[in-house]
Amino acid sequence: MNQTASHSRPASSAPLPCAKLPLRAPGGRLSLLSPVRVLDLTTSLAGPYATALLADLGAEVIKIERPGVGDDSRHWRPPELAGKALWFSAVNRNKRSVTLDYARAEGREVLLDLARQCDVVITNQLPKVQEKLGVNYEAMRAVRPDIVFVALSGFGQDGPRANAPCYDLIAEGYSGVMDLTGEAGGDPQKVGTPAADLLGGQDAALACLAALMDRARTGNGHLVDVALVDSMTRFMAPRLMSYLGSGDLPRRSGAKDSVIAVYQVFATADEPITLGLANDNVWRRFCTASGLAGLLADPSLKDNAGRVAHRARVVEEVARVLATQGREHWLALFAREGVPAGPINRLDEVAADAELQRRGLLYAIDADGVAVPQVGLGIRFDGQSAGFDIPPPDLGQHTGAVLTDLLGYSARRVAELKEKGLI
Structure with a gap:
């Protein structure tokens, strides 16, 4: 998570930059992962980024959010557009939002009903929280033996740090990237984008695809353990390998000490x-x-x-x-x-780069009359860039439809859950 950058805002009368982006209509979404269904229990950035990648590739993603609160990133504003946090909108297209309080026993049963219908569960809860709520790998495997369970955390699912909280900033510090970023003699610097969150999310999506491929071959599910610190440290491989093999400890140099000259x-x-x-x-x-x-x-x-x-x-x-x-x-x-x-x-x-727009990386979508900017998948298949079907959803927008269409709950059952504050 990185919300410390300063901002230069356009004059109030000036059109927003997103007004200049090509407007893409719904449709043309990739279907490479269809009919894979993902139950997304994540919040903030790394986990939602992982499921956004899977959704762009064609998976059906059901995003579970806390009733009345939702994903933490819904509240990361300003910046916002039409009252919605832009950080949330950046990583939540092509998902259906379902509100569910599964900290309560009856809500947990609904969650397990959903898990039975899904191929993948992704969570970024700490191991102790997973166990306390009864939503860990063992619980999910009990209802869906071939489930691919992706656990994305700061430090992994075991060891003395497993239950320590971690954000992008913390992971960057552990990895060494901050120590090598900045001018010589200056302070260590965070990367200008949430690098650990995005790398960890990308690793989670990559590992999920590998686990799904193996399941197609063997029929076995998997517990996938992805740690932000591990992902960010692997990102440092060329630098770390150079130190390990030579003993020379690199220092901050303003990117002027490459192995290449010049x-x-x-x-x-x-x-x-x-x-x-x-x-x-x-x-x-x-x-x-x-x-x-x-x-x-x-x-x-x-x-x-x-x-x-x-x-x-x-x-x-x-x-x-x-x-x-x-x-x-x-x-x-x-x-x-x-x-x-x-x-x-x-x-x-960057936003005005005509080639990035032509390749489908930068575009806008119409969400209730508002042009919402998007940064796309950036990967083309057979000349096609990833389209979209669902704009970043309102909180709980698809709860009723998912419970009735996917689980077969009656309208009365859905109404009862709502009366109890479970959805």
């Missing part, structure tokens, strides 16, 4: 750019294009190892020449010459 941000006459000279051929193309061909005659710079050894001198020369022209000059030149380089986009520039 691979960093450079200032130009106006806006900064990124520049990645990752092999000898790219190095030669860059030097020729930028007017630094003289460096090619220096035998000490003929390969990456040499350029790493003389990094300070190389960086000084590159910085000097790049400062003579503006960003667009260099990006156009490097694009023609096949030199990897790019802008450092602000989010407003």
